[in-house]
Amino acid sequence: MRKFKWLVGIFIGLALIAALALARGPASIKQAKADFKDSATTYAKLCADCHGADLSGGLGSSLVDGIWDIAKTTPEIETIIADGNGEVGMPGFSDQLSSDQIQNLVQFIRQQKPAQKTKAVVNVGAIDAGLVKSEVWVDGLDTPWGLVFTGPNRALITEKSGQLRQVVDGKLLAKPVMNTPEVWAGGQGGLLDVAIDPDYTDNGWVYLVYSHPLQSGSDKTMTKLVRAKIKDNSWTDEQVLFAAKPEHYIKSRAHFGSRLTFDDKGHVFFGVGDRGRKNMAQDLTRPYGKIFRLKRDGRIPKDNPFLANSKAYPAIFSYGNRNPQGLIWTDGVLWETEHGPKGGDELNVIMPGVNYGWPVISYGRNYSGTELTPYTHMDGMEQPVSQWTPSIAVCGLDVVTGDMFKDWNGYLLVGALKYKEVRLVKTDGNKYVSEQIILKGKGRVRDVSMGPDGAIYVTLNSPGQILRLTPGGTTPNNKPNNKKDDK
Template identity: 40%
Template sequence: MRSFVTFASAFLVGLISFTNCTKRTSSTATQTGGGMAAEQQLAGDDLTKARANYTNFCGGCHGRSLETFVNRKWQHGDSPEALFKGIKHGYPDQGMPSYDTTFTDQEIRHLVSYIREGIVAQKGKTETKSNAAVLKSEKLNFQLDTVLTGINVPWAMAFLPNGDMLVTERSGTLYRFTKAKQLQKIEGVPEVLAQGQGGLLDVKLHPDFSKNNIIFLSYSAVKRDGGQTLSTTAIMRAKLEGNSLTNQKQIFEAQPYARTRHHYGSRIEFGRDGYLYFSMGDRGGTKVNPQNLSVHAGKTHRIKEDGSIPADNPFVNRQDAMPSIYTFGNRNAQGMALNPTTGDIWLHEHGPKGGDEVNIVKKGANYGWADVTHGIDYNGSKISDLNQKDGITDPIKIWVPSIAPSGMAFVTGDRYSGWKGSLLVGSLSFKFLSRLELDGNKVVREERLLQDIGRVRDVRLSPDGYVYIAVENPGIIYRLVPVSN
């Protein structure tokens, strides 16, 4: 499936516009030998063009205001020379393509200057919204209640029966946020590779958590082999006892491990059949993994809670297929939710440049990536001429340009009477909350809420019926509180 890369560990993989790219041969800079000359302050047409190039090719992953660059740890350095090299030649293992044929060397130098100037301008800024403001949507009014601050990337939330909240921080920490507003670290989490899009990802409670205290974590597992650091998507089952995890068991470990640091997935949801569904991204293997049933990457998987395989999985009897596969042809799904009306599992996926999708998970279905896509590659090159094909399950919603969707929740209950039945989706690139109105299995319209709230990483509905959203860089968790008109 096509999905928008919501975060790239190198420098600039993101795009948001779906306009066609003019491809040019990179110039040879006589003064610099094709490298980075002394920095210059941009102005006039140079500034306008650099801003447009950043917005069109970088803003989707790194924020339209360069907010994800602030206070980051630069894996390859943040000098002008290092940035120039990263943009020009790319880091394919980290999801960063080469822009050598997209930009001239002079355009790359201007882009580097624009990035470095923007980082300085962004430092010290905050996007925390005022709790007092009444925000108006088409169907109801609400206020934002700031619940939690002080962490960088809150990737996922889960609500405990006693009113506490579990929060994963992508760097590798699992927190308990208590009703008394104390942030407590939970011990016993798995080792993660917190690079690129990797880290500690989703958290899900067992349906009978109140009786067994079992939780499930998805994460980027790591191993060292022959001097290389490799990673993959994994699922752990563990018991939460106080602020410790015990009886940890890795119930899924995707094969093969890879050098790449992006497209891990990975959201978790329990189906009404009692089985565990979860997404796994293609790990950057665009032309290799999604249509290949002998690998786990680029699929939706279905397993029992102990990691064993349901007997009725669609490919369980095929010798050339991984038995946990439930759907294939997926790109990088970072939103998954159970539709409370139909009982179907819904998910959304990042497309490349254009072509984010909402899909309904159907047994054995092929969602097409990368034979079929509504997007193009980040550097403007074509991926496929097709956006439909026999045997491919069409999405029910497409975003062009890409919004970089993350997090997903259906609105139930009566707290948000005007939104009841809607599907809420976060946007990383455009920094809003999307409310999709549904008519059965059709998306009939979209309302965009909380414009510029921040990069929305997760969206959840709490047991008491409130909508919570988690934004990143800076990390803030908000609760949406309806108010009288």
């Protein structure tokens, strides 16, 4: 009997623990919301006079720009709020606020970041306005990745699984190009981008960037750049332009990049993602998380920025780039888009020798939602021109040219894989102005390309199609929305 009572005791105890655990979820969200409200009130009462009602600074510094001059870590920020710092004129509040209140206040300050960080305002309503009409141009592709036109109604298309397909007179040829390189098609790797030489009509060079297995069948892989000519539907005269050192081939399935573009000075640019080795994006002796620049025949340009460092990869042009998914050189500006983690997809202007900060600074968080880094800014690290939080999964990038979309000439086209969108980004020189969605919901957008006819071609994954976009004609004026943040 006594033993029985003991068991009942344990049972009740367990039931209580379970009930508490169940209650914790909603209760803690409620609690967090209450704390947030209290903190907002506390902030307005005690801090706003000096740090600004929107936390953007006044007599005291901005608390939302990601720059922490005095206090860097969360405990340090709590300490300065409690004890103050006479030297800089920051009063202490330990006599007015409990340590719990201070902790909540710091959480509150941290949570202000995303709202302040999102720069873009998107006129989502514009999709319904019929800015563009879309029709299927090519169908029946297996996860297409890159598209390049080789003439009117002629194109080359990469399929991630490894085939290079040809479109002739608007028809997809059944047979892929033969003898293309063996690719490692797994995870985020495979046959990636395709491009043609700016002097293609004279020299016939076709460039491919892809996930290369170290040996045939090996799962140690790295992004590789080659060029060759297509003769009798066969890949011939291949030249290797970039291959990583064998010891830098790794088993990671992630973040290969990659896109290709050319400037008007004889260079080819391409990007490689961090391969999931995020800290190595800051390491010039490693090829991960970089934008590279080569001469079109693979030679190293004499003015590449890191030639003085004998241990650095000489082809590195910029670093701290997480996973480049869009790259286009236009009018003297090299634009790049890259995937952030959870949040913080970036639009960058790539400049020689510049550090884009990954993973030291980022507007994103870990996929789990926890803090990846407290910093969005740091000396010596470049800010994105714009960034998307939450992530739209930027993919593919081109610039509008030609007569068909005259009013949009010079604007960027940004694909969004996850959001299944094409966005039109208005820029001014190398500055971001505004953006709007011009296509949504047709499929995962892998690439966007201007066609020689001036139409916009959208490469979709699921379904594996290329769409052709022409002006919709139902709006009086085809200009992107220019409204500033009206929040």
